[in-house]
Amino acid sequence: MIEIPFINLAVIYPEIAIFTASVIVLLVDLFMKGEKQGTLSTITMLGFAAAAIIASRQWFHFETGFSDALIADNFALVFKLLFCAAGVLTLFLSVHYLNREKIFRGEYFFLILSSTVGMMILASANELITAFLGLEVMSVPLYLLAGYDKKKLLSNEAALKYFLMGAFASGILIYGIAFVYGNLGTTNFDEIYRALQGKTLYGEPLLLLGLGLILIGFSFKTAFVPFHSWVPDVYVGTPTPATAFFSIAPKAAGFAILFRLLFKAFAPMMPDITGILWVLAVLTMFAGNLIAIAQRNIKRMLAYSSIAHAGYILIALTTGTADGAKAAILYLLAYTAMNVGAFGIVILLGREGEKDLSIAGYSGLSRRHPIAAAAMALFMFSLAGIPPTAGFIGKFYIFRGAVSAGFIWLAILGVVNSLISVYYYLRVIVIMYMKPEAESDRVITYPLSLMVAIILAAWGTVQIGIFPNSWLNLVRDSVSGFF
């Protein structure tokens, strides 16, 4: 008689909610006649809302399941909530854009939902193979989203580059997992932690190779320099709302798994790899910020800026402390708000066929479209880290965490990079407010869904910036039980 093991499905309730919504979207898209965009976006919205409600009700429950392969601690749940927020905001960004570009198809919502399932698995993975599967479930829909505008060559090119780079990174990652498994005989994070006691990284060549390959694999996904070369091309070619999604959600998921991997499973090895992370952080910040200065296209500039922001979060990862993890979560929340806002304005000011993306084209915007210009200025101030915005609070806690963990130079280089970044963010504001109006037949309509996204993003940016206390409590709770 075979015992049927108890399966704790509670740990994947949010995933089930989103997966169900994604299947319903596909079926409705298949069988419904006529105008279906409203119905499909409502179903998607309900899926995200249900997942967010379930995740928030599991707060402090610490569910584990599937032989400890998945764990729904607060750390995983805060990321699940962040993915739901990113998904809903992307949805608001998308509706108007898809109609304007005449590329609406039902699969769009399915791809966003199924990618979110992968991110949620990645955030709660407590085992290397589960993490690998989560990464693939996340990435494969993203390749299709990049090539979603399939008649356009730019979108084709983005999909090609993203797919080849992503698949290459997965190959490297799984080879690293194989070596870690070979050396330690396990892939579970808790068992890895126990097996590592008394070992040194440089005494075990297989382990060194395995961990190195795993780090390279995840570095491709979170786009650390020198594994970032795909980012600008993919961000420019991808439809803009999907770019906003790319710059937030997969990046947050990559950081979630990196934190769990390095702070839990490989915690005994952390002192040995701090140096490597230090170098990666400095390279990522400098490359992102310095190349962003030279950009003329707003999407390309935001792509390099997203690389630089990954560098700031990498500072928090390097510190290896609870303060660092808290600061990183706060920064990711702030980054979600301000980046969705910035991309929202880019969509608002764009035109059919992805025209009007040059920064110079924004000159004199403040006179004809004062509201759009003011909102863009707010998001640019926040991205540059100027108080009293969310970006300032995020950077402040990251640098404070670095200083208190003894990484003085890392904090100094981070501040230097913030100053460099002020140059290219403020240039957008200067062009909008101080340059004479450009000859343009730009006509802006203010579609409701897009305005909702921008207003929510602006609210988040200001709220985190001025009243950070409730957010600090949230991130403090989210790492409880993690350390």
Place this chain on the structure above:
Amino acid sequence: MSIGLEHFLLLSGVIFTIGVIGVIIRRNAIVILMCIELMLNASNLALIGFSVFSGNPDGQIMVFFVIAVAAAEAAVGLALFVVMSRNRKSVNVDDFNLMKW
């Protein structure tokens, strides 16, 4: 001569290296995809070798997941290549150069 773990690892290392070099030097997207499949299969070989020689069956289960992932990636990748070859009549990666930094 008996076949030991080192033979498994050597073969998997050779196949993985061929895959990586192929991704870097080949220009045809389909050949690059094939090289990525080689990398995944090299990992499978390493997983099986470790699993057999440590008596721990987990590694052989992981191989099934990797095979499933490889199939999903191939399906999506080939679909993307079909769209590209319709628009461009080519799947050569050098022809997709609209964007430069």
